[in-house]
Amino acid sequence: MSAALNVLAIGAAGLVSAVSVLLLGSPRAGGGRGHGPGRAHLAPEGFGVLAGLLLASSFSAPLGTVEVKAAMVAFTAGTAGALIERRTLPRWAGLPLVALAGGALVALGIRSSAVGLEGVDAVVTVVWVVLVTAAVQRLDDFPGGAAAVSVPAAAGLAVLAALAGQADLALVTGGLAAALTGASIAGRRPPRARLGPSGATATGVALSAATVLVQPATEPPLGAVLPLVMLALPLFGLLVFVSGRLHHGVPLPGRGEDGLVGRLRRRGLGSRGALLKLLLAQVLVATATVAADRRWIAPGVGLGSALALSLVVAGAAATAEVHAPAVGRPVLRSVALGAVAASAAAFIAAGASVVFALDSADSGVAAVERGLAAARDGRFDDAAAAFLDAEGDFDRAGRRLGDPAVSVARLVPVLGPNLAAARELVESGASVAAAGAGVARAAPAQLEVRDGVVPVAAIGASAPALARAAATLQSEQAVLAAIERAYLVGPLRRAMGELEGRLARATISAEMAAMAAEVVPAIFGADGPRRYFVAVQNNAELRATGGLIGNFGELVADGGRVRLERFERIGALIERGADVWPIDAGPEFLARYERFDVDRTWQSVNLSPDFPTVGRVITSAYPASGGRPVDGVIAIDPVGLAALLSITGPVEVAGWPVPLSAHNVVSVTLHDVYQDLEKGDRVDLLGDVARATMGALTDGQLGTPTTIGDALGPAVRGGHLMVYLSRPEEQSLAERLDVAWASPEVESDAVLVVNQNAGASKIDYFLSRRVGYDVRLSPSGDGSVAVEGTLTVAMENAAPAAGLDPYVIGPSLDDVTAGTNRTYVSIYTPHGVTAATLDGAPLEVESELELGRSVYSAFVDVPSGATRQVSLDLVGDAALTEGGWYELELGRQPLLHPDDVAVAVTVAPGWRITASQGGFDVEPGGRQATLRAVLTEPTRPRLRLEPLR
Numbered sequence: 001m002s003a004a005l006n007v008l009a010i011g012a013a014g015l016v017s018a019v020s021v022l023l024l025g026s027p028r029a030g031g032g033r034g035h036g037p038g039r040a041h042l043a044p045e046g047f048g049v050l051a052g053l054l055l056a057s058s059f060s061a062p063l064g065t066v067e068v069k070a071a072m073v074a075f076t077a078g079t080a081g082a083l084i085e086r087r088t089l090p091r092w093a094g095l096p097l098v099a100l101a102g103g104a105l106v107a108l109g110i111r112s113s114a115v116g117l118e119g120v121d122a123v124v125t126v127v128w129v130v131l132v133t134a135a136v137q138r139l140d141d142f143p144g145g146a147a148a149v150s151v152p153a154a155a156g157l158a159v160l161a162a163l164a165g166q167a168d169l170a171l172v173t174g175g176l177a178a179a180l181t182g183a184s185i186a187g188r189r190p191p192r193a194r195l196g197p198s199g200a201t202a203t204g205v206a207l208s209a210a211t212v213l214v215q216p217a218t219e220p221p222l223g224a225v226l227p228l229v230m231l232a233l234p235l236f237g238l239l240v241f242v243s244g245r246l247h248h249g250v251p252l253p254g255r256g257e258d259g260l261v262g263r264l265r266r267r268g269l270g271s272r273g274a275l276l277k278l279l280l281a282q283v284l285v286a287t288a289t290v291a292a293d294r295r296w297i298a299p300g301v302g303l304g305s306a307l308a309l310s311l312v313v314a315g316a317a318a319t320a321e322v323h324a325p326a327v328g329r330p331v332l333r334s335v336a337l338g339a340v341a342a343s344a345a346a347f348i349a350a351g352a353s354v355v356f357a358l359d360s361a362d363s364g365v366a367a368v369e370r371g372l373a374a375a376r377d378g379r380f381d382d383a384a385a386a387f388l389d390a391e392g393d394f395d396r397a398g399r400r401l402g403d404p405a406v407s408v409a410r411l412v413p414v415l416g417p418n419l420a421a422a423r424e425l426v427e428s429g430a431s432v433a434a435a436g437a438g439v440a441r442a443a444p445a446q447l448e449v450r451d452g453v454v455p456v457a458a459i460g461a462s463a464p465a466l467a468r469a470a471a472t473l474q475s476e477q478a479v480l481a482a483i484e485r486a487y488l489v490g491p492l493r494r495a496m497g498e499l500e501g502r503l504a505r506a507t508i509s510a511e512m513a514a515m516a517a518e519v520v521p522a523i524f525g526a527d528g529p530r531r532y533f534v535a536v537q538n539n540a541e542l543r544a545t546g547g548l549i550g551n552f553g554e555l556v557a558d559g560g561r562v563r564l565e566r567f568e569r570i571g572a573l574i575e576r577g578a579d580v581w582p583i584d585a586g587p588e589f590l591a592r593y594e595r596f597d598v599d600r601t602w603q604s605v606n607l608s609p610d611f612p613t614v615g616r617v618i619t620s621a622y623p624a625s626g627g628r629p630v631d632g633v634i635a636i637d638p639v640g641l642a643a644l645l646s647i648t649g650p651v652e653v654a655g656w657p658v659p660l661s662a663h664n665v666v667s668v669t670l671h672d673v674y675q676d677l678e679k680g681d682r683v684d685l686l687g688d689v690a691r692a693t694m695g696a697l698t699d700g701q702l703g704t705p706t707t708i709g710d711a712l713g714p715a716v717r718g719g720h721l722m723v724y725l726s727r728p729e730e731q732s733l734a735e736r737l738d739v740a741w742a743s744p745e746v747e748s749d750a751v752l753v754v755n756q757n758a759g760a761s762k763i764d765y766f767l768s769r770r771v772g773y774d775v776r777l778s779p780s781g782d783g784s785v786a787v788e789g790t791l792t793v794a795m796e797n798a799a800p801a802a803g804l805d806p807y808v809i810g811p812s813l814d815d816v817t818a819g820t821n822r823t824y825v826s827i828y829t830p831h832g833v834t835a836a837t838l839d840g841a842p843l844e845v846e847s848e849l850e851l852g853r854s855v856y857s858a859f860v861d862v863p864s865g866a867t868r869q870v871s872l873d874l875v876g877d878a879a880l881t882e883g884g885w886y887e888l889e890l891g892r893q894p895l896l897h898p899d900d901v902a903v904a905v906t907v908a909p910g911w912r913i914t915a916s917q918g919g920f921d922v923e924p925g926g927r928q929a930t931l932r933a934v935l936t937e938p939t940r941p942r943l944r945l946e947p948l949r
Contacts, residue, residue: 006171009059010158014178017052021045021186043085043196048183049176050078050202056175067168069108070209077101077133078202085197091253094137094197095130101205102129110212113224125212132211133204135234138241140200142261142271147184147195148279149234149260150203151177156230156286157210160293164215173210176203207231216293219362223293229306230289233282234260236314244322256322263317281313300356357400357422358495364393364429365502371436372506375513379704384440390433397426421483425496428476432503435472439465449708452698456521456560463517470510477503512736519730525557532557533622533630534567536690537606537637539896540670540762540808542823544609544754545722545741546637546894547764549602551687553694554627555634564694569687570602576626584616592848592855609754609828609893610851611635611741612731615724632725637894638666638686641693643715647708648696653688660689670765670896674808717937719894743851744889748942749775749878750853752828752891753793753899758859759822760812766799767821767862768897771935777878777886778908779945785886787831787876794869797821801864809864819864826857828891831876838870845872880945887942892935903931907945915944 021044057071080097083089089097103126105111111118111125140146154177162170180203183195195203211227218226237260244258245251256262264274285306292302371386401423439462448455480500485493523530532555537547553567583590583599589608590599598604598617605621606614615633623629636644642662645651650659660668669686702708715721722741725731734740743752751773757764775789799809801819806812809819816822830853836843838860845856862868881887890901905920905928907913912926918941920929929943 005059006167006174009056009171010174010178012059013052013056013175014182016055017048017179017182018186019048019182020051021048021183043194043199045183045186045194046078046082046085046196046199046202048186049179049195049199050075050082052179052182053078053172053176053202053206056179057172059171059175065168066108066110067166067172067213070105070110070213071172071206073101073104073108074202074206074209076104077205078198081197081199081201094201098130098133098201098205099126101133101201102126102208105129105205105209105212110209112212128212129205129208131235131238132208132231133201135231135238136204136207137197137200138238138259139234139261140195141255141259142257142265142274143194144184144275145259145261145278146200146203147180148275149237149282150207151180151184152279152282152286153207153230153234154180154203154210156290157207157214157227159286159290160214160216160227160230161210163290163294164217166213166215169210169213172206176206217295218293218299226289226293226299226303229303229310230286232307232310233278233285233313236310237317240314240318244318258322260314260317263320263322264313266320266322267316277313281309284309299359357397357426360393360397360400361422361426361429361499362495364390364397364426364433365499367393368429368433368436368506369502371433371440372509375436375440380440384437387433387437387440391430391437394426394430394433398423398430401426417484418488421485421488421496424479424483425499428479428503429499431472431476432506435469439469441465448704449702451701452562454520454524454557454560454562456524456526459517460521460526463514466510466514466517470507470514473503473507473510477507512733515733515736519733521560523557523725523730523733524560524562526560529556529558530631531555531565531628533618533627533633534564534690534694535606535618535633535635536687537635538670538686538762539637539639539894540765541757541760542755542764542767542893542895543606544756544893545606545611545614545635546719548757549606549635551690553691554630555694562698564691564698567687567691567694569684573622573625573627574602581617581621581624584620585613588850589613589617592850606635607756608850609752609891610743611722612724615726619724619726631727632723632730634724635722636690637720638669638689639718639720639894639896640712640715641665641669641690643712643721644693644697647702647711648693648700651689651692651696653685653692655685655688660692665689666896670762674762674805714936718898719892719937743891746830746853746889747879748881748885748887748889749787750828750830750889750891751791752889752893754826754828754893755795755895756824756826757822758824759810759816759820761810761821762808763797763799763810763819763821764823765808765896766797767823767895768796768798768900769895770794770796770900770902773888773901773903775874775904776906776908777911777945779880779911779947781947783880785878785880785945787874787878789874790871791827791829791874792869792871793825793827794867795821795823795825795860795862796867797862797864799864816861817863821862822859823862824857824859825870826855827870827872828853828855829872829874829876830854830878831874833872834875835873836871839868840871843870881942883944884946885942885944887940890933890935890939890941892938899935901931901933901935903941905929905943910948911945912948913943914946917942 053071054075057068077097081094084091084094106122106125111121112128113121136146136150139149154173158170158174158177161173183199211231214227216223216226240263241259242252260278261274264277265271269277288302288306291297292299367386367390371383371390374383374386401419477500480496480503483496534553534555535549536551537543537545538550539547541548549570551567552570552573554565556563556565579600581599593604593607596604596607598607602621605617608614618633619630642665645660645665646662650661652659656668669689673685712721716739719741721739723734723739725734731740735742751771753769753771755767772792773789775787778786780786799819799821806818810816811818813822828851832854833845833847833856836845836856843858845858848855856872858870860868860870878886888903892899907927913922913929914926916922916929918939919933920931920941920943922929931941933939
């Protein structure tokens with residue numbers, strides 16, 4: 001419903017409330033004004049509040065929202081209050097009925113998250129509803145008291161809800177405020193009407209539910225406290241009422257002049273003055289609370305002002321003498337009440353200190369994240385400033401937790417562990433900020449790659465500080481992990497969980513940065529020249545790591561300066577190669593690929609999908625083909641070149657009419673060139689583009705490490721830029737940076753599909769695949785699952801049968817027609833195969849082992865414009881990882897067109913899926929889950945399996 005209609009509905013609620021009061025209160029209404037014998041009358045104002053609340057709720061669409069249900073609980077509680085008002089039910093039934101209303105709210109899912117334990121939070125919610133309702137009922141002891149406080153409180157909650165986008169809650173609370181206003185104006189002695197048990201009960205339940213439901217813009221912990229502050233004044237009034245009666249030995253039930261209004265009257269304000277003071281105070285409290293939430297004023301200032309004002313008003317009321325002098329044992333009673341009051345004050349002060357301390361700590365964590373981001377960008381001056389801000393925030397938090405009230409409160413059971421945990425959290429944050437500041441101070445002002453020079457000296461100089469920072473983060477992670485959380489309240493538990501998550505991410509970043517600072521200088525020649533083989537792959541003729549290597553080069557790094565020293569066609573190595581190369585790739589590799597002459601043919605060196613294996617093959621093959629020994633291998637394809645060109649800008653290449661850029665390099669080098677250039681020129685174009693791009697990299701200004709990483713990230717994750725480094729510590733860094741493209745060990749389940757061009761053509765530019773995995777899981781209860789399913793690979797060939805050069809679409813072999821894609825398809829899985837088909841007909845597949853899994857392969861011809869589907873029926877077992885997770889590793893081959901993947905998982909009867917990550921959608925009932933994805937990078941979705949109970 002639109003905002004205008006909401007306003008109209010709220011106005012209608014006020015009007016209906018006023019009309020209801022006038023009608024019910026008329027002489028013809030049957031005793032609404034008078035007091036006759038028999039049953040007590042029903043307060044017209046209470047009936048008006050109920051009518052207005054019901055009308056406002058009816059405007060909500062749909063009617064089944066939790067806000068409307070909460071309003072109906074309040075309406076029902078108010079109706080029960082009317083029965084007490086008419087003496088149909090005894091007065092003592094009021095408390096159980098309100099508690100029952102609180103239980104109904106909990107049953108509807110409306111509960112506080114103060115502690116984070118469902119049972120405890122349910123009790124806290126019921127107690128909160130009882131306290132708020134009791135506070136409103138006590139205000140109603142004096143005509144106009146409940147309305148004077150409840151109207152601005154409800155209006156303030158409506159504003160909070162509206163600004164948070166909670167339209168239904170804004171409608172209900174706004175309608176309540178309007179109904180209270182209408183009832184007061186039309187009341188018996190405007191504006192001093194009593195709501196009666198019906199109106200006061202409905203108002204109290206509605207307000208307490210609204211404070212739980214509203215979602216302020218301010219993040220916890222302040223955000224969790226903010227709605228409660230809106231009702232601080234009536235709650236402090238209740239505290240004054242209860243303590244006064246206990247002190248003077250007056251029974252708690254029954255009306256009296258000892259509520260907030262009555263006490264303020266005794267202070268000489270008079271009835272109207274007392275009501276106006278309460279109304280003004282609550283308006284100011286609501287205004288300060290809303291302003292704090294919207295950051296119009298500092299949250300701490302706004303909430304502190306609201307609490308202080310509420311305390312001042314309650315304190316002024318508490319000093320009024322409204323009871324006769326206490327009798328009995330006044331000294332003992334006074335001491336006991338003083339101890340209770342002192343404990344309550346200490347508890348409130350300690351709680352406020354913790355809330356504000358956590359807010360400062362949250363600001364500190366945000367500043368730490370800003371500092372880390374600036375450090376990753378190489379903006380170390382900005383990083384130092386951010387870490388300095390963080391140190392200030394954590395220092396403020398520490399001072400707040402050092403307050404005397406907090407120190408005393410640490411002795412209180414349950415509260416003590418929370419305060420100790422808050423102190424640990426703040427101290428951990430301060431340590432992290434100090435470590436970050438140390439890194440920022442030790443680093444150079446700017447860290448950029450310029451003119452092909454990597455600042456290895458500056459990077460190396462930052463290594464000790466980065467190592468200390470990583471150690472500090474690891475230590476603080478361990479400190480937080482050791483904190484017992486069974487008794488922590490919800491906001492603190494959430495704050496610790498968020499800090500732990502941020503610390504985990506920061507620790508990984510710091511460890512990688514420290515590792516990089518340690519080894520990157522050597523990689524770029526700080527300790528002597530380094531030489532790297534550059535392989536330029538052509539995805540139009542597929543190989544496992546991307547495509548046929550058509551060109552190669554040597555990249556030399558010396559003292560941080562990088563230069564391209566050699567760049568040629570791969571044919572130069574073929575001509576000078578030895579008869580057989582030594583291969584350092586293991587027996588599985590040779591057993592699988594030796595028949596393809598992998599130990600003597602450069603066209604076959606990258607048949608394995610594991611790039612470290614390919615890197616070892618190339619570092620062995622290159623010296624045997626006339627090259628110099630190399631320290632590593634860099635593989636790049638046109639998609640990777642596009643990423644590099646996004647950093648360097650366009651390059652011009654002889655023989656092509658327009659500059660090559662990140663936007664056109666893929667289509668030009670893999671498609672357009674075969675239509676527009678003669679054979680000799682088109683063979684050289686991809687190599688010329690790669691040479692020009694490498695030249696631009698070694699001559700230009702590339703920016704900070706983060707700028708470079710952001711530009712290359714998608715290409716790296718997609719496998720279009722891979723790096724192998726021959727030294728183990730340097731290869732470990734490549735693996736941490738996800739640029740190594742190493743096939744991981746199978747932890748649970750895995751699927752990887754690899755196509756290799758077997759037709760000596762460039763037809764794979766037109767190839768796309770759809771991969772389906774339909775699997776049934778039968779957990780055994782011992783941490784493993786039996787797997788039974790079907791894996792399908794549909795290969796679509798969009799190449800034409802004519803109109804393109806035979807170099808692209810063939811035929812290059814006698815038994816292959818033009819436009820047909822002959823492909824060698826391999827499917828990697830940890831399971832066994834019971835049946836294999838091609839388009840439904842039996843298919844004979846080769847069964848081999850590689851990378852710790854089975855691999856099933858076959859040669860398949862896919863005609864022009866056709867789709868052919870290979871299906872494997874699989875059986876096997878998969879392990880569940882810690883926590884009962886079934887994980888599916890979806891590997892990726894660097895194709896031009898990412899795979900379209902569909903996964904369907906069904907669990908056996910007696911089990912269910914209780915959680916999912918990585919894109920799975922769980923069906924109702926928890927027995928099935930599905931996933932649809934375009935596989936632009938490897939991913940590992942997972943499902944948690946649990947037995948039915």
